Amino acid sequence: MKFVDEYRDAAVVRSLADAIARVVTRPWTIMEICGGQTHAIVKFGLDELLPSGVTLVHGPGCPVCVTPAELIDQAVELALRPGTILCSFGDMLRVPGSGIDLLTAKARGGDVRIVYSPLDAVAFARQNPAREVVFFAVGFETTAPANAMAVLRAVHDGVKNFSLLVSHVLVPPAMRAILGAPDNRVQGFLAAGHVCAIMGVEEYGPIAAAYRCPVVVTGFEPVDILEGLLRCVRQLESGRAEVENAYARAVRAQGNPHARRLVAEAFVVTDRTWRGLGPIPGSGLDLRPELAAYDAPRKFGLKPAPAGGAGECISGEIMRGVKKPLQCPAFGSRCTPEHPLGAPMVSSEGACAAYHRYRSWSGVAGRVALVT
Ligand code: SF4
Known part of the structure; x- marks a missing residue:
């Protein structure tokens, strides 16, 4: 094939x-x-x-779904900080924090830039030496190598006005x-x-x-x-x-040694709180202590905000397999892609977004046919 x-x-x-x-x-x-x-x-x-x-x-x-509201709040704080450019992948912009989302921060004058690679953010930092450039490093093991490469490139090239707001999580824990x-x-x-x-x-x-x-x-x-x-x-x-x-065309038993080496050079395993799932020991990555100058929370003295409640959103039960999106009372009524109550409704990988988009009852897009 x-x-x-x-x-x-x-x-x-x-x-x-x-x-x-x-x-x-x-x-x-x-x-x-x-x-x-x-x-x-x-x-x-x-x-x-x-x-x-x-x-x-x-x-x-779904990396967007499990990024805690507290980290989105920190991203918003950085976006509104004078002289700072906050770079992010596009699907983080409409994820609700405990206050506003990044799109609202942008509308209020925050400098939020959508990028397609963390290396784009390093390039912004080089082009804007008088500004601080922060990349919102969200994701699983899949995106960690590119984010590691970005910070290691910044170190190698002496780009001191670049940093990461890290929200990396790990699947096995x-x-x-x-x-x-x-x-x-x-x-x-x-x-x-x-x-x-x-x-x-x-x-x-x-x-x-x-x-x-x-x-x-x-x-x-x-x-x-x-x-x-x-x-x-x-x-x-x-x-x-x-x-x-069952995916032997892409997966080897040892993975990708070069990518794993990059991740180990930049990150250490840490405890992390998952949106909807709560704290999970050893379930995240953070920058190594020797890279503290590139760690946005330490660099800018961001305080960890208290965790807010989930409100009506039952995404935690969905992501643990206890419930499915159509069992959420808010689905399709109080929670829609235009007015989301939780991240799974706006993320391109969110379960609620999938049901809303493809189940024919919604009348939005409907199911996609297989090739015959
Ligand atoms: S439908 Fe909305 S409120 Fe309900 S679980 Fe999904 S994102 Fe949360």
Whole structure:
């Protein structure tokens, strides 16, 4: 297979769904970790091809969704700080903080720039030596190498007016937190293929063994996802709990050693609070102490703001697989993409945004057809 259409082939998808139906003898609940996988599932209606016993729940792998409001508040504070340019990926701009969002900060005169790479922010810093340039470094293991490269480039080139506001999170500790919760219902995981392409798969073996939970490394196209589900269901039905790689075209067991080395040069593991999930020990990355001059909270003396409540938003229950977006009473009424109450409604990887966009009841876009 060489082209993306081949991973959206309706006949192959149906044959995989049929294979799953032949294997399943009892109910199973499986969580896809990544919001990209969630969007593919909802976009192509893959969940509706599955036998009724297989329930898919949607995990916390949406970086925008898990960035705490307190950090968005800090980003807003930096954006409104005179002489500062706050650079961010575009999907952070409409995520509610405890006060205003970054788009409102921009409307009030804050200098907020949308960039496509953290290296663009380093370039801004070079072009604006009299200004301070801060990049809002949000994301999982996938974006950490590029952010590491940016700060290491700034150090190497002597760009002293550049810094990071870091909100990096790590997948395996969140999986442990989900599996260890008293109300957990997840019995198998589709791990995020792009995270494993960076980090490899070695962290997942102890999780599968400790919680008797199969972990199948899975890609993002319909054929990838159903192949991952088939492997996961086969394990569950046969009582196995192993790590399998169903995304071998992109993932090697050891990941990407060069990217991992970059991450280790710039970051250390730290405790982090996840929006909706709360504090998870050892679940984040922060800049190494020797890079303190490039750490925006230390550089500008930002105080950690007290954590606010989630209000009506039940994103924590959704990201733990306890509920699904359509079970939120605010969905589509008080919470819409135009007026979001929570980040999953505005993020391009948010589960609520996927349901709002692709489920036909919403009348917005409707499901996307597979290739026939
Ligand atoms: S629909 Fe809105 S309020 Fe409900 S969980 Fe999703 S983002 Fe939160």
